[in-house]
Amino acid sequence: MKAEIITIGTELLLGNIVNTNSRYLAEKLAELGIDVYYHTTVGDNEVRIKEIVINSLNRSDILILTGGLGPTGDDITKEVVSEVFDAKLTLDDKVLTKIQNFFNQKGKSMSKNNIKQAYIPENSIVLDNDVGTAPGIYIEKNDKIAILLPGPPKELKVMFQNYVVPLLSKKSRYIIKSKVIKTFGIGESKLESIISNIINDKKNPTIATYAKKGQVEIRITAKAESESKTDCLIESAVKQLKPLIKDYVYSYNNETLEEVVFNLLKRNGLKIGFCESCTGGLISSRFTKLPGVSEVFERGIVTYSNKSKIEEVGVKDTTLKRYGAVSSYTALEMAKGLMDKGNIDIAVSVTGIAGPTGDTNKKPVGLVYIGFASKDSAFTKKINLTGDRIQIQNKTADIVFSEIRKYLLKLNDI
Amino acid sequence: MKAEIITIGTELLLGNIVNTNSRYLAEKLAELGIDVYYHTTVGDNEVRIKEIVINSLNRSDILILTGGLGPTGDDITKEVVSEVFDAKLTLDDKVLTKIQNFFNQKGKSMSKNNIKQAYIPENSIVLDNDVGTAPGIYIEKNDKIAILLPGPPKELKVMFQNYVVPLLSKKSRYIIKSKVIKTFGIGESKLESIISNIINDKKNPTIATYAKKGQVEIRITAKAESESKTDCLIESAVKQLKPLIKDYVYSYNNETLEEVVFNLLKRNGLKIGFCESCTGGLISSRFTKLPGVSEVFERGIVTYSNKSKIEEVGVKDTTLKRYGAVSSYTALEMAKGLMDKGNIDIAVSVTGIAGPTGDTNKKPVGLVYIGFASKDSAFTKKINLTGDRIQIQNKTADIVFSEIRKYLLKLNDI
Known part of the structure; x- marks a missing residue:
């Protein structure tokens, strides 16, 4: 079985919104063992939709079309597909009642143009829309199938899962x-x-x-x-x-670096803390996106100013003056200072130049020191990164999590 | 001028990644006044890429193709387009040197298969890749243009802005x-x-x-x-x-909330600090993505554990016991405690239940308190949010920046 995905909507064509429907449908069709060779996006234009539908029917067995099922005049997907399949559109009373009920439940009155959504092509199966007004359509003729789904991702996903998956499962051997x-x-x-x-x-x-x-x-x-x-x-x-x-x-299981670190800390009953300068809280933020992280994450400190480095984690004034905020010594004192606060087993610090400015002759943009302190030892690692500010921050966070993983697995020194 | 966008890559076709390139290119082409009627996605398959290219050239003037310019065997976009345009591929020494330099700068050795990327179709313009190895290609023949861009969005965007926009600007009247x-x-x-x-x-x-x-x-x-x-x-x-x-x-100028807050603080010569619990550093992290933010951002503290709330910002043990970590009192003491450290003009705190667990009868997931302290006053705001953990964290950060903006503009109390 070969399928293609046709997403319809001028807002997609003009780049006003990202096409997440194609991605969702592609993933789902792959799970069903149905090959997808083409995705096409076209605007709400009769001639071009028709051209695409006819062309796609020539090379594929199943067309999944999304969008253009709304109540307004520029919603024409159903009309065009019905024409190509040579199927008359007639008012379906059951569907109309459903749409009316949808509005009643919300305490709103149905707009007249919603009646359009209750016209259904003959010899097709109506796919109920449990979260919106536009019903979906499944139409099959001469071994060619077209499935019409609403554009809003929420409506599309529920409909696909509940009504399309059962229909297509029967069609696929793999x-x-x-x-x-x-x-x-x-x-x-x-x-x-x-x-x-x-x-x-x-x-x-x-x-x-x-x-x-x-x-x-x-x-x-x-x-x-x-x-x-x-x-x-x-x-x-x-x-x-x-x-x-x-x-x-x-x-080997599609986890993120943060998830791997989280699981290793949990397994070993360890708590971690971060002291960040150039990453500005990104490491803490990425880590705390994980639910349940309070079990292993104690605190984070964003020592952005020199004053905060001194006050919060006891970096020495002389260290800052002699070696600068971006130095191995400062990174080490940041990690040690955080470790000294107690209650954590591993303290990780970061200080660097994320750019675009702030570099000097000896310290280029992308120079980052990572500090590391535990009960047994403390050390630093120097890295040189390329890219813009955001890239340098992100790469630093990646490296920090990777190094913590290596440390916890005793793979090598940080 | 009519253009179409052809995105190439099996990872797109299978739905492994969202197609953000189509969206970006569609938006940019619209800005250039170039009409786009079709987006097509196809896998790394010679026959199908060729079919699409030929079909698209029949109906459009400009094809923008992305992806398939990498060094590996399944990267065949350049080869197929060169064949359709009847242009021989020859090794370009300048391009090869550039690729070698790219690796040298990173202290890495170039892999042999990268040589493939230095083969350029005759009579085409090379589009420099300033952030990666794959050069882009601009080829024109019989009033038909094909523009080949690398798949990674960062590389594509820089190349499009720097080299494609100037070339296409000449082609459009509007x-x-x-x-x-x-x-x-x-x-x-x-x-x-x-x-x-x-x-x-x-x-x-x-x-x-x-x-x-x-x-x-x-x-x-x-x-x-x-x-x-x-x-x-x-x-x-x-x-x-x-x-x-x-x-x-x-x-009115497409700024983010963070940028607006940054500019207002700068204009007023004010410094800010954040004390975060449920957002885990997200507010600091979003703020420090802005270059030059050290001018207005002093420090951030992620007081994730109760102990850290007590130690770092002086939240009272009795407050935590009587009212809980997620309470107006705790939020207020967090903000005041941060303010007391001195050197900042505005301290903002956040404590809440991001979920998915941690809720109680009286405190549902999505309950968040924002605390606010300045030299003149201190107060809190209670909000109730819906969504999953990440959504609640993001919405909280949005609201925090929006409230800071309102405070700085004296629009109302936080």
Whole structure:
């Protein structure tokens, strides 16, 4: 079964909103084992929608169309598809009652133009909209299927899950399953060259690398008749890859670096604290996005000014004067000072030049010192990063979490 | 001039990532006055890329293609487009040197497969990649143009802005210019109903509202032969809108709430500090993304544990026991305690229940107290938010910045 996704709406075409529907539908169709080869976006224009629908029906079995089912005059998806499928539109009393009830429940009166939404093409299945007014449509003719879904993501998702999945499950023989392995500290081309033999050898599962925000993911995708078979295919690929990539992998289960650190701290019953300068709270903020993090996170301090470095974590005035705020000594004193407050097992500090200004001859933008203190030891690490301010902050946070992971796993010194 | 956007990549097709490139390019092309009627996404597949390119060239003048310019074997966009344009690929020494330098600067050695990226189609213009290795390509033949851009959004955006905009500006008779007005504290449908008469009246400029992450933007878009004409059209629309929307607007210049607060603090020579619990450093982090913020931001403290609330900002043990960490009293003592440290003019605190757990009968998830202290006064504000953990953290940060803005403009009490 080959499907394509056609998203309709001038707001998508003009870039006013991001197309999250295509992504959602693509993911869901993959899970159902239905191949998707094309996504197309077109505006609320009769001629062009028709052209796309006819063209797509020639090359695919299933069209999933979203948008253009609203009550207004420029909503024409249903009209165009009905014409192509040669199906008359007639008023469906049941659907009309449902729409009226929707408004009644909200204590509002139905606008006249909503009646348009109750016209349904003959020989089609109505897909109930449990969270909005526009019903979806499933129409099949000569082994070609068109499924019309409303544009608002909330309505679309509920409808797809409740009514489209059951209909399409019957059509597909296969399921597709993916596993994502996360790596850090290696570039995409280098990682790929290490595993290129395996990538080229494999047809099922397929193996591909993706660079994502400074990290590289390996995605293994298997297709089979059952979940146990896809799992088996994936596991055998992991076994082959592991010896080659293990030094770079921080998660075989699609976790983030923060999640890995959180789980390691929890498992070891340890508490952590952060003292940040150039990252300005980003490390604490990323960590506290995780629910339940209070179990392992004690406090964070954003010592942005020199005064706060002295007052909050006891950095010496002489250290700041002699070596500067961005120095190994300051980073060390920040971490030690935080550690001295007690109640934590690991203190991590960061001081650096995020830019775009603030650099000197000897200290370029991107120079960052990470400090690390525990009951047993304290040390620092110097890194040099490239990129703009936001990139330097994000990369620093990534490196901090990666180094904490390595420390907790005793992989090497920070 | 008609353009289309073709995004290439199996990770897009399978829904592994959201297609933000299409949106970015659509917005930029609109600004250039170039019409876009289709977006297409296709995988890293030679036959299908070729089919799409040929089909698109038949109906449009300019193709913008993204992705598939990487160093690996499945990156074939350049190869396919060169074939369709009948242009030979040859090794470009200058480009190769640039790629080698990119790796040298990072202290890394270039992987062999990166050489592939230095092959350039004849009679094309190389678009420098200032933040990555894959060069872009501009190729024109028989009045048809193809522009190949790298897939990573950061690389694509820099390249488009620096090299594609100047090339395409020459091709268009019209320019389109937009102005974005940012509002906070009003829903989209309410805002739209307030200005619906003006929206419906206007054809040029067009006026539209967009809900974006809990805020609503008004976008005014004008099309004319010159920038002075578009500016004039936009300004007259702003004049009409202003009396109706002014209570909700925080920026007429597309600034973020943080930027508005930053500028107000700077103008008034004031310093601020944050003491965060449930937002975990997000407020400090969002604020310190702005370059130069050290001028107005002194320090932040993430008092996540009760112990840290007592030790860092002097919240009383009895307050925590009697009223709890999530209470007006705790918020007030957090703000006062931070203020007492001196060196700042405004201290803002946040304590709340971000969820998903931690709620009680009397204190639901989404309950947040904001505390506020200055030399003259101290007070708190109670808010009730809905959504998941991340949404509650983000909404809290938005409200905090909005309230600081109002305080600085003496619009009302926090």
